[in-house]
Amino acid sequence: WAFPTNIPIVPGHILVAPVRCVESLRELTAQEKTAILDLISILAKALEQAFQAEGFNYAWNEGELAGQSVPHLHVHVLPRKKGDSGITRYEPRDFLYRPGSREISPDNELLAVAESVRKHL
Numbered sequence: 001w002a003f004p005t006n007i008p009i010v011p012g013h014i015l016v017a018p019v020r021c022v023e024s025l026r027e028l029t030a031q032e033k034t035a036i037l038d039l040i041s042i043l044a045k046a047l048e049q050a051f052q053a054e055g056f057n058y059a060w061n062e063g064e065l066a067g068q069s070v071p072h073l074h075v076h077v078l079p080r081k082k083g084d085s086g087i088t089r090y091e092p093r094d095f096l097y098r099p100g101s102r103e104i105s106p107d108n109e110l111l112a113v114a115e116s117v118r119k120h121l
Contacts, residue, residue, distance in 0.1 A: 002043055005076070010084045012051040016040055017074040024062045024073060040077060053079030 002016045016039055018032050025033070040058065047053045057078040061068040 002039060002077075009076075010051075010078050010080065012047050012053070012079040014043060014047070014077045015074040016043065016077060017072055021072045023068070023071050025060070028073070036075065040075065043077060044079075047077070047079040051079040052081050054082060055080040 001019055002014050005013050005015050016036055018028060018036060020032065022028060028036070044053070044056055047056075057076070057080060059076045059078075060074060062073070
């Protein structure tokens, strides 16, 4: 299901949530994930027309430490167009990572991370 947020960043900012109350994406069934993505796709087309959207931000938070304040998974869908208000610059390093300059990780560190993840698949 989908509904407008009561604290929108831009006009047309909507939330898409599963009917079943779960806190994380991992708890959804494959059918629920597909339904959410299909609904987002349908709504994006409508938002392009209704709000003259030229692009979109899609976002969700999982866990209190990651900013989740409502324990029901929901995806924010923000129709964006030139000159709108709210967040006007998208740079993941500004809000996902530590601020400031960061050095590029050496290949051997990236390979170690990939191997560690692979062992747990």
